[in-house]
Structure formats: C-alpha cells, structure tokens
Amino acid sequence: MNGFVLTLVYSMLALAMLMAAIRLGKGPSLPDRVVALELISSMVVGIIGVHALDTGVLSFLDVAIVVALVAFLAAIGFARFIERGGPRE
Amino acid sequence: MIDLIIGAFLISGAAFMLLAALGILRLPDLPTRMHSSTKAGALGAMLIMGGVVLGFAQWLALARGVAIVLFIMMTTPIAAHAIGRAGYLIGVPLWDGTIKDELRENYDSRTHSLRSDAADDDEPRV
Amino acid sequence: MIPFFWNVILALLWVALTGSFSGGNLLAGFFFGYLALAVLQRHVPVLYGYSQRAPRFLAFAVFFLKELIVANVRVAYDVITPVWYMKPGVIAMRLEAETDIEITLVANLISLTPGTLSLDVSDDRKVLYIHAMFMADEQELRDSLQELERRILRVLR
Amino acid sequence: METLMAYIVGALFAAALYMMLRRSIVKLVIGLMLISNAANLLIFTVAGMREGAPPLIPEGAQVPASAVADPLPQALILTAIVIAFGVLAFSVVLIHRAYEVVGTDDLDRMKDTDT
Amino acid sequence: MLPAVLSGFILALFAPLICRVAGDRCGWVFALLPATLFVWFAGLLPDVMANGAQVVRYPWFPAMDVNLDFLVDGLSLMFALLISGIGTFILIYAGGYLKGHAFLGRFYVCMLSFMASMLGVVLSDNLVTFFVFWELTSITSYLLIGFEHEDVKARASALQGLFVTVAGGLALMAGLIMLATVAGSYSLSGVLASEADLIGHEWAVPMLLCILAGAFTKSAQVPFHFWLPNAMAAPTPVSAFLHSATMVKAGVYLLARLNPALGEAQLWTLLLSLFGGLTMFTGAFLAITHTGAKKVLAYSTIMALGTLVMLIGIGTHYALVAFATFLIAHSLYKGALFMIAGILDHETGTKDVAEMGGLARLMPVTAIAAAVAALSLAGLPPLLGFVGKELMFEAVLEAPAWQRLLPVLAVGAGIGVMVAAGIIAIKPFFGERRETPKHPHEAPLSMLAGPVVLAGLSLLFGVALFIPEQTLVGPVVASLGGVAQKVHLSLWHGVNLPLMLSLGCLLVAVVILRFWSSLQPQLAIVRDGLGRFGPEAGYFRIMEWLTRIATWQTRVLQNGTMGNYMITLALTTVGITGFTLFTQYGLPLRLPVPDSGFAAGIALLMVMSAFFATSTISRLGAVAAMSVVGFAVALIFILFSAPDLGITQILVETLTVILLVLVLFRLPGFTRMSSPLERGRDIIVAVLFGSLMTVLILAATEVQFFDPISAEHVARSVSDGHGRNIVNVILVDFRALDTLGEIFVLALAATGVYSMIRFKAEEQSA
C-alpha cells in the first residue's frame, strides 16, 4: 500500500481521535462524553483495519471484530447508569 | 488502479471519521452530535473496512470485513438509541434552534412511562 | 422453521469466520449455533415464515446504502460549513411495524441514517419518537421515513 | 519508541500515584486502573517493542517467516491484565461497600482501625 | 543428675492432682522430693571433696552447643543443698500458710518449677542451659510474685521484678555469648579451663558489663535493688524461698562461678567491690527505715547480697571464705526469719511490726527461733552469722580496691543489720502486749518446722564450726579459685580490729534501737526524699517514657492517614531505588524521539486522557477518559505486535466500565478534599515517582545482558506446542501454571465481590 496514503489516513484518524477526545473531556453532559467514546471505539476499528492492511497481518482484523461486537456495551452501561438516575454531570 | 480504489476507500473512510469528530466537536447539542458521530463514524469504519478487504483480496479478509460491518451496523444504532434516549430523558438541554419536541409532553419522568400521544389522552395536563 | 433459519445463519457465519468451508466445519457451526439458540429459544418470539425475501433484501440494501451516503454528505456539509442550516426537532411517527423485530429494525435503520435518530418507542408501541436534524420540511421528512419503513416491512413480511 | 514510552509510562505512574494519594476513595479506582496499565506498559516497553510482527505462525509453517515480537512478555502482560481486572473489580466493590458502611468517601475519616 | 533437676518440673505437672488428693497434707507430700534430693546431693559431697569437680553430660541441641550438661563441684553442691534443704521446709510451710487456698495447686506448680529451675541454674555446666534455667526462675518468680493476681499491686510488683531481671537477663545472654565466643566453649567448665585471654580480649569490657548487668539485676544490686522489696507482695513462703534463700542468689552464684575466670580483671574487682559495698550499705539503711517485717527482711537481704557481691569482688582468700560462710549463714537465718514473719502476719493479721508486742508469751517456740535467727542476722556469737560477719570485716580491711570506702560501708551496714535484727526479733515478741486484728497463738507444726530447724542449724553450725568448714566452705572456696586446705573457721580470733568494729556496731545499734520508734518517721522522710531521685523512680519514668514514645511513634507512623502511608511507600521506593540507580549507574536521560508518529500520537492521547481523568471533577468523565486510556493502550499493544493483548485490553476495559457504572451509581462524586498545599505535595511525590519509573525504563532499555529465552518458545510453539499463536501456547502450555493461578484470582475476586455485596443484604433480610 502506498506509504503516503497510509500516513495520510493515520494522520486523519489521529486528528479525529484527538478531536473526539476533546469532546469527551469537555462534556458537558455525561451522554456527550459517552457519544465521544462511542466514536473513538469506531475509530479504533478503523485504525486496526488500516494497521492490518499496513502490516499485512490479517489476524489483526479479529481485534476489530471484537471491538465492533463488544465496545458498545460500555455505552449501554453508561445509558443504563444515566437512566437509573446517576448524577447528571 | 486497485491501489487507487483502496486509497479512495481508506481516505474517504478516514475523512468521514474526521467529519464525525468535527461534528461532535462543533455541533451544539447532544442529539445533533449523535447524528454526526454514530452515522459518520459507522460509515467511516465501513469504508475503511471496504478498503482493507480490497487490499487483502482474500476470502478470509472478506469474511472478517463483512462481520465487522455487520456488527457495526447492529451495535451502533443500539448504542446511539440507548444514549440518545437516556440523555434526552434526563433532560440534557437541547439546542436553542430546536424547532419542535413532540416527546417531552408524553413522558412522565416519575413513572418512566411514555405515551403514544398525550393529546389523545383524556387526563388533564399538569 | 424460524429457529432452523437462525441455525443455518449461525452455521454459515461460523464457517465464514473460521474460513474453513469443509463439511465438518459446517456441522460444527450448526452444532454451536444450535447450542446458542438452545440457550435462547425461550426468548425468541414467534417469527413469520421466511421465503423469497432475498431479492427484496438486495434491493433494499442498495436503497439503504444510497440513503446512508446521501444523508451523510448532507450532515457533513452542515458540519463543515460555519453556519447551521439544520432545524432539529423531535417528532412522533406512527408506526406500521407491529412485531418487536419490525419495530427494532425500523428504529435502528432510521438511526443509522444520518439526520434521524430513534429516541424511543411509546409504551403502547404505536409511536416512534425520532430526533431529526433537518426539519425544514417536516412532511418530506415524514414521507421519507415512512418510505423507509415500508421498504423494510416489505423485506420482512 | 521505547524512549518515548519511558516518559509516557512515567507519566502514567505519576498520575496513578497522584490519584492513589487522594483522600476521596472514589478516586482510588482511577489510581488503581492507571497503575496496572502503567506496569503492563512498562513490561511491554522494557522487553522491546517491534512493529507489525505479531508472534503468530502462518498456517503450515513451523516457525515464523521473519523475526516476531517477543511473545513471552505478552503472555505475562495478559496474565497481569486479568489479575489486575480481578483485583480492580474487587477494589471497586470494596470502595463501594466502605462508603456505604462508613458513610463517608473521605479516607482521612477512616482512621478508626489505626492508632 | 538430669532426673534430679527435672523431677521438680515433672512433679509440678501433677501438683494440682496431688493437691486434690492429699488435701491439707499436700505440703508434706511435696516436701518428699526436695528432701530426697537433699539427701542425694549430700551423698555426692564426699566424692566431690575427694575428686574435685565433675561434669555430667546429656546432649540436648548439640548442633546449637546447647546441652543439658551439669557441673558438680563444691559451689554448685552447696547451692543445691541450700535449695533442696530450705525448699523442703518451705514446701511444708506453704502447706500450712496457704491452707485451704483455692489455687494451692497452681501455687505448687510454680513453686516446684521454680525450685527445679533454681537447681538447674546452680548445676548447669552449659552456658545456654544455665541461661534457660536462669530465665525460668524469672518467669516462675513472676508467676509467684503475682500469685495474688487480682490485686493490682501484686501484678505491678510481679511485672517490675520480671522486667528488671529479664532486662538484665538479656544483657547476660549477650555477655554469655560473648564469653563463649571468646573462650571458644559454651560450657562453664570449658570457659573456666579456657586458654584464651578472656581479660585481655577486645570484647572484655562489654562482655563484663553485660554479665554484670545480668547478675546485678538478678541479685538486686544498687541501682537495681528496688524490685526485690516490692516482690514481697508474694505470699510469705515465696518470699522466704525466692528472695532470700535462692533466686536472688542466682546472680551471686554466677559471679562466684565466673570468679576464677574473670576475677583477675581490674574492672571486675572495681565494680563488684563498689556496687556490692554500696548495696550492702543501702540495704542496711533502708531496712531500718521500714516497719513491715517483710520489708525489713527484704532490705536486709539486699544488704546480704551486696555483701556477697562485694566479697567476690575483693576476691582475697579471706573474702572467699567469708563469702561461703556468710552465704550459708544468711540462707539459714533469712529462711527462718521470713517464715517467722509469715507466722506473725498469719497469726496476728497484720504485717506491721510496730503494731505488735509481747507475743513471746503466746508463741514461745516462735519467739525462741526468732531470737536465734535474729542473733545470727545481727552477727552475734555464737551463731554462724557472727563468723561470717567477722570474716567479712577482715576481708574488707584488706580489700584491693576502695580501701577507704568499703570499711565505712561495712560498719554502717553492720549497724543497720543489727538494728534490723532487733526490729524483727525484739519488737514483736517482747515489751508491752498489743492488740492485733487476730488473736495469735502458736503456729501449726507445718509452719513451725522450718524456722525451728533453720534457726537450730544456725546455732549448731556456729557452735560446731567444723561441720560447715569441712562439708561446705572448703569445697566452695576451692570452686571459687581459693585453696580449700587453708580454710579454718573459728568463733574466736582474739581481740582484733574486726571484733572491735563489731562491738562498736553493737553499741550504736542498741542506741538506735532504743529510739527507733521515735526516729522512724524521720527515717521514712529521708528514705522517701531519696526515693524520689532513686532508681525506682527511674524505673517508673522509663515505663512512662516507653508508653509516651510508643504513643508518639504510633501517632507519627501509624496515624491512619492513607495519604501519608502511600507517600511513605512511594518516597521509600523512590529514595532507595533512585539512590541505587544514581550512585551506581548514573542518570540515563535521553530525549524521546518517536519513530512512529502515529504511535506517538496515540501515546500522547493516552497521557492526555490519563491526566484528564486525574484532574476532572466529573467521575463519570474520568471513567470515560479511562476508557480512552484503555483504547490507547490497546492500540499501542496492537501497533507493536500484540493482538491478543489488544483484544484483552479492550474487553477488560469494556467490562471494567460496566462494573464501574454498576457501582459508581451509589458512590458520591469526586470532591476536592485536600488543600492546595497538600495537592502540591502530592504532585511533587507523584512526579518524583513517575520520574523514577521513567529513568528506570530508560536505563533498562539501554542494556540487554542476554537474549530472551523466548526464542525457544517461538521455535517450539508449533512443533511441540501444536499451536500457531505463540502467546496462547505460552498461556495454556508453556506457562499454564500462571494461567491456572490467574483464573483462581478471578474466581477469588468474584467470590469476594459476591460476599461483599450479599453478606449484609442477606443478614438484613434474614
């Protein structure tokens, strides 16, 4: 794969992650942070995919599968917490 | 040629990721941020996966790519729904520019019951 | 019939994941799929018969992918442009979908489409509350949502 | 990368310790999470980091085609992650119970068992 | 020999049973043992006189140089005879004195153990065994002094005695080990026969001081004398046995025993003479300031102990003869007098001599025995005490050290002791009859037997001096390093300086005794005034300071503040590790130059999120930030070739969030509790710790001494492990034991969590 393309993609993803992390830090509400976290987990899927392609190691895609399949549970957990009347931070 | 297509997939995927990030950074309230993040994020991941599958050009990669896309399509809206609902119901403030809200009046935060349409009800409004 | 369908799906998924298309592996996938379903069977509601839905499904997939990209571009445009064009709001949508699976699929696919987000279903399951980003023309929005629902139901029923 | 990671891990350790020094027991949770992550990364770093060569052997081969990352530290870290998870789960519930029983989240007001 | 020493312990085991069976006569039963032993020891005398010292060996812990070896010579036999002989009567006496006491059985347990221990002390040849018995006497006497244990004073006195003697005992242990190390032998006979230069060795001074500390505390030498009178809280038979006839003599015995080896040391002579002399005088003075019979006797014991120590210190032939004679005399009369004091308080119901008078008519036998014993105490002819005292004066006058001081002290002590004798023997029995709480009459036979026999022996030995001379004094002097053949005891040496001194003492004593009652209050004032600065006050101050320091230390160290604990731990880690690194290796500082920009970005994101988690006031925000940290860590793992770790990290992170969310629900939010100053302090500590870890990693990544062993794992994973995922093959095969432990950790965590959640809940619902 073209080195430039990969560098570009990596950079874009890194920048995207940074921005999502900023939203996570800023909040202001907990759901805002969780949304940012959800986005980051999607990005992780993407990053792992790109890295798999970059290194040519197919097995890395399995990691992405796990992220895609399980990471949303954190959001479900947070949602449940919020609905149960957790403090509205 | 194939590299070009792969590159396009990857870059467009990354671009959607970036857009999603920009969106949740810029957009003014929770629901609108979710519009940006869940969809663009999911689409970005799918596009990248498309590129990856093409890049590997193996059946195994395709199988995994399909699984990933499938899982993302299944889990992302569920999470979005859960968070959006929870955020909305506990009253995370909406953007000033929100023009309509047909849910609020039908929701009783004490019993957590949600009616189909308050206007149909005989009960007097409080 | 329905459990059997799921069983086959799971077995195929298994084969896809293991990447080994041998008969033994299919059997193993069938077996583990059976186990997974056996665990869950009491909770799976009765499903309608399943036949001849593959073509409709394909048609729907194409339609949905188009919607997904178009809507995403629309949201993206609003995000990267400095001024907000959006007119967000929450609307109640009368549901034609009746079963749990129908409602869920409708809600999720609506959520997956940029610009609309399913918030909740009323307790009597008649209304889906949706947060929409572009409500400048509410009727058009309602129409497109109903079109989506109609297409989904056509695949399912 | 190891050099950068040295600073990163140091920072994580510092953050972890800072949280463990807080009086609020709730913050202890964060400290415990950070310190185990820091220790795992320390092992990962010190054992040497190699990009793009997971310790997997291709099907049909007896040994990897080229040099792979050291698998042993990975196994150690995996064990350590699991252990840390167990310990953390326990600690979180302990903190929760301590808060319920003692009625405060202030560690400085949990002195009865000393002195 | 071994049965002789251990029989007491064995009998002690059955004492409660025997008491139950024999009832009131149990004292007589128990006395059979010491009586038998006495006869047996006496039977050994001729052999020892003829053939000198003998050593009997029984291996115990030979590897540790600890053996049950026994040294039988004149000195040990004399002590053994005193212990068993006096012990016989004490055991009989106790049966009468404590008749009907609920804990008589326990009393005999302690008493018999004590007696056996004492025999062990004086017979042991092995230094460690000696010490074992030595400490056993401390323990058993502790239990005996505290016999009336529900009385605060008894408990305090018991503790005091134990504390002082054990403190000395520990010094003694060090001293004995040094002695054995220098002499190259752990046996007394070996030490005594050692060719090594014990006195000139560089350890000589600490060794001597340690041994003396042990002996002086045990034998109640100034300034450690105060515990002995307090020990009179014990029942009288105990006092009679322990603190007059035996236990306190253990120190004296040790000094006498080591005299041949160490007596030549100048320090030995100086210290023993000085402290002995001072103790002698102090004891005598304090004796006459008291009115309680037992107190007076106790102080007179201190006087006697001082005398004995002083005599060893002087170490001349006369001194050694005086030592042996005085020792025998003292044991006899002191045993008798204590028992008489016990009879008095038993019969009258009071311990205060000043409240008694004219008892001679009611209890003539007691009175006569008292008179005889007291005469011996006073050192008047024709009793053995007289001989001892004359010899003592003789020795003092030719002392090699403190020539001016010792005679003065000796004369003072002589006066005091005569007064004391008067107080004991004259005051209660003669003069005006006084009313006492109980109506007194003659004590039962069991209680009278002891005083009468012992007093009688005092008289007999005084009159027939050849008996002690040949059977006891001679062999003892031989053991002490003197010449037995030169020993010649007689009542009359002609009119010499010692005799004149004795006469002078007697005159002064009579005068003091005449005015004793009126002088007593003033004496008490002087005594108490001095007491305020005395060593006992020092003891209490030490105990107080101990508590104070302990409390202070606990307040400083174990103050309950978690933050302080963590800071201490962290700073200790930083200090000791950092010091080692900097002093031995140097400071391995390198600037971070990432070779992968993307990985560096992820790493930075990780740190940013971590810092955010530490600084935010939103705890759920912190949890979310920790998730990002987790994702970043997972990405680092993945980028650097660890897919399994990546998966695990992400899964664990997700489940952690779920757990946290389930729990945090019921916890309060983050609050700032500490002051900015405290936060500053914590930041400094945290940064120090983080820096340490950074430099450690930098140092560790600079060097790699050996290639990792995992090359073999890689090579054998498929061929021998049948797996292509090397990490998994390590986990379930190469190092499966780790994984086995790991799943138990998880199971344990779950069990712990479950019990924490449900325990109280089910308790409430139950």
Added chain:
Amino acid sequence: MKEANTLILRTAALFLVPMQLLFSVFLLLRGHDEPGGGFIAGLVASGAVVLFLFSYGVSATRELLRVDPRDFLGVGLLIGLASIVPSLVLGQPAMTAQWWAIPLPGGDYYKFSTPLIFDVGVYLTVIGSILTMVVGLSESEESDA
C-alpha cells in the same frame, strides 16, 4: 423500579447475544492458532450475558443461565484442574499436554487436547466470575431500589 430498557434494546439483544456467544466459542476454539483463547472468549461471552442482563433484567438472566453463576465458577475451575489429570495418570510431569486427533465426518481430524480442556476451564471460570459479580451487583441494585 421499572426496567428502563426498551423494546429496541431487548429485540436487538436477541440478535446480538447469540452472535456474541457464537463468536466467543469461535475465539475459544481457535485461540491456540490465532488471537483468542479461553480468557478472551470468556470475556466476550460475559459481555453477551451482560447485554442480556441489561436488556431483560436479573431474573430473566438467571432463567437464561439456568444455573447460578457461581456454579460456572466452580465447574470452570474444576475443568481447568481436570486438564492436569491425564498427565498425572500417565506419570508425566504435571500439566504435560496430551494431544488426541478426533476424526470428524468428512475425513477431517479435530485436534483435541488437554490445553483445550484447560482453555475451556478458563472460559467457564471467566464467565462465572464476571457474571457472579455483575449479576450480584445488579441484584443488589434492584433490592436497593
């Protein structure tokens, strides 16, 4: 307190949970050759049950599991220990791996082994542990409310 879950989550869970469970078995069985293994698989399976728990509540989850999570724990540990037994019976050093080829229909062989048994033990223990904790916490949450 009323279950705050919705129809959407519940229905989706019905689709997702079997997939996750299946995937977990997949991860378990091929862990020896590719990323995965008992621990990872156990975590995925636990995640699946947690999703079910969050959607349907504690009592439904208990019904689903049929046995108490604590039973998984003990059984998982015992299976893990059982994997040691063959080596002991054969007089080899404890934990020496045993490999057996099980013929499958279609001419294939499945390599069955004590490490696999061990991994199954790990798998069950992980599930048991996490579920014991999560179910316990949810229960106490419900009883509090």
Added chain:
Amino acid sequence: MSLAVAPILVPLFFGALSLALWRYRIAQRVLGLAGTLVLLLVSVRLLQVVHAEGMVVLHMGGWAAPLGITLAVDMLGAIMVALTGITGLAIALFSMGDTPERHEHFGYYPLMHLLLAGVVGSFVTGDIFNLYVWFEVMLIASFALLTLGGERAQMEGAIKYVTLNLFSSAIFLSAVGILYGLLGTLNMADIALKIDQVENTALINVVAVMFMVAFGIKASAFPLFFWLPASYHTPLVGVSALFAGLLTKVGVYALFRMFTIVFDHDIAYTHEILVWVAGFTMLSGVLGAAAQYEFRRILSFHIVSQIGYMILGLALFTPLAIIGGVFYIMHHIIVKTTLFLISGVTYRLTGTHELKALGGYYRSRPMLSILFLIPAFSLAGMPPLSGFFAKFIVIRAGIEAQAWGVTAVALLVGLLTLYSMTKIWAEVFWKAAPDTESGAVTEGSAAANTAGLGWMYTAIAGLAACTLFIGLNGEPIYALAETAAQQLLNPDRYIEAVLEARP
C-alpha cells in the same frame, strides 16, 4: 514425580470443589478439614523427600527450565510448605468451632483453601513471574477473607490493606519486567546464573532494591508496614490468625529466596540496607505494640517487630544467621497463629478484644491460661520455648558478626515484647473479670457462646504442643534450618538442580 506441585493442587482442588459445592454447608466444612489435612500430609511427605534428596524439582508441563515454569523445592521451601500445612489444619480446626454459618455460606472455606494455595505456590515456585501470580492469588484471597463479614472496621482496614498491597504488586511486576528486559529470563536459577555473568551489576542492584521494596511491603518491614496494623485486627479471628501466621512470612520468604539464591552478588550493598531495615522494623513494631490496649492490635504490631528478627537473620548473611532467620520463621508462624487463636477464644467468651473489658481467665480457665502463656513467653523469647532458641541463634549470629547496634536493638526488643505479653497476661488473665456494665459480656451469660470451643481448643493445643516441641526438642528443627541455610548459601547447587535435571 509431581510431588512438588501436589501441595498447590490439593488446596486448589479443594478450593474449587468447595466453590462448586457452595450450596452445601456440611460439604464446605468436611472439605475444609479434609483439604487441610491432606495438604498437611502432602507437605510432610514433600519435606521428607526433600530431606532425603536435597531438592525436588518439577518442570511443569515437562518444559525444561528455563522454558516453562519450574517448581523448585529446596529445604526452605519444604519447611515453609510444611508450616503452611500445620497452620492450615489448625485454622480449619479452629474455624469448625468459630466461623459463623453465614461466613461459611459466603465462601469462607474456599477462600481459606485458595489462600493456602497461593501461599504454597509462592513457596514452591522457582519462577519469578509465577511467584507474582501466587502472590496475587494469596493477596486476593486475603482481600476477600479480610472483608468477609462486611463490618465497618473491616472495610476501613481493607481499603488500606488493598491499596498498599497493590502498590507493592505494581512495584513487583515492574521489577519483574525490568529484570526480564535485562536478562531475558524468568526462572530464578537462570536469573541467578546470568547475574553471575554480568560484569556491571549496577542495574541488577537497582532491580534487587525494587524487589526489596516490593517484598518489604508484603513482609511489613519498616517503613512499609502500615497496612498490617491497620487491618489485621479486623476480620474473623481465624482469618487474623491465618494472616498473622502466613502472609507476612511469604514476603519474608521471598526476601530470603531472592537475596540468597539470586541477589548474592553485592552483599555489602544490599544486605547492609537489610540490616538497617531489620533494626527499625524490630523497634518500630514493638513500640507500636506498647501503645496498644487491644488484644489483636498488640499482636499485630508484634508481627512487624518479629519480622525484623527474621530479616536480621538474612541481613547478617552468615550461615548461623540464616539458620536463625529460618528457625525464627518456623517458630513465629506457629506461635503467632496460636496467640491470635487464643484471642479468638477470649473474644468468643467475652465479646471484646479490649484489654480493659477482658479479665479473669486465669481464675476461670486455667487451661486456656497455660495455652496462652506458652506462646506468649515463646514470642517474648523466654526459654525453654521455641522463641528463645530462635532469638538465641539470631543474637549469637549478630554477636559473632559483631553487628553490635542491631544486636542490641534485638535484645531490647525482646524485653519490650515481654512487656506487651505480660500486659496481655495481666489484663486478660490475671486481672479479675470487670463488671458487666463495662460493656463486655460475662462468660456463661449466653450458653451458646461456648459451642465449638472444643474445636478451638484442639487447634490451640496442637499448636502450643508444636511450640513446646520445638523448644524442648529443637535439634531436628535446627537440623532442618541448617540444611536450608546451607542450600541458600550455595546457590550453585540450586542452579544446577533446576537447570540440569531435565525430566
């Protein structure tokens, strides 16, 4: 020959089985007794074999060292395992009479088995990372036992216990990581072998010191002991006793193991630090006890103090000193356990641990009094009990090594220990029982209180008999300690046994 792993597998198996049978209380109790009994038998057998053969080495899974995990049981390890067996059985017996039904229901016995497994695992493993794993097994079992019951004091104590111990674990883990980075191996014998080939040992010293800190925390050495006095007096008495007997000793054992076999390259540096640590540990612990007026708190602080003696034995690093250290460990495990168990009896009868509220036991329970006196005086180093000989050897070693200062401290600490023991004796046993108004329950007021006392007495009497046995017949014990010390001071034999003996 898999004997070396048997003492791990036995408690693991019984622990797993009783976890699986969590519903059945009787099964829990039967397994509790049976498991510890089997463990004792197995451990005694192991001791026999080690005694006969010198060392038992087992390469787990048949993977020769340093590839896999090798269990290497030398005399020290075998002794420690045997002591664990003894303590375990005693605790199980005691628990039969003392552990409330609710605690049994919530996993008391499985936790006990698994704690023992962690302890034994630490003693037999010859792999540094595996040691970490067993440490954690032990630690988390102890966490769970510490909090079992959920009382306020338990929670407060546990927070400190958990946090400080986790810090220790993090240091330990980091040290293992760095060591692997430097030497590329985890097998202790291999590590020792490779250290001997390293010329510049500066970094090895750094790692050694890290281990010292990590194990120092576990061993509750000065100034790292805070977690112990904060928590040991809070759980069930049986648990306290189990902890008191075994847990800190695992830290001490690890110090002995690492600073003899492995880190013997720079004695002048590492062991000099240990001398200072030993001195301050002895002193600060005993002073801490002097300020306490609660039965178990006094005992807890004394653990700290006694740890100092053991470390002193290691620090002096002469054959005699090591013997003394090992002897001290043996003595202390038994004696400390006994004392804690006795506090359980008085607690059972009176319902309090406060000295003020206790009293009168010498009058009412002479047997108990004697059972207390034996270990109490033994702890204080009074002859002819085990503690005397332990102390004697250490002091003798100190004097022969001319370590005057620390020896003087050791002697002084002995005196202060006696002070504490007599304090308990005077208050709990001699003093008349205080009035009921003082808050305590008088004996006999609740008839059920005495249920199960027989079990408790059995355990205590058995341990007291061990103390007496060591005191009166110390020769074989000394011989064991001597063998252990010889092996520790000759790492070459250890290395050879582990690396050469292939299965």
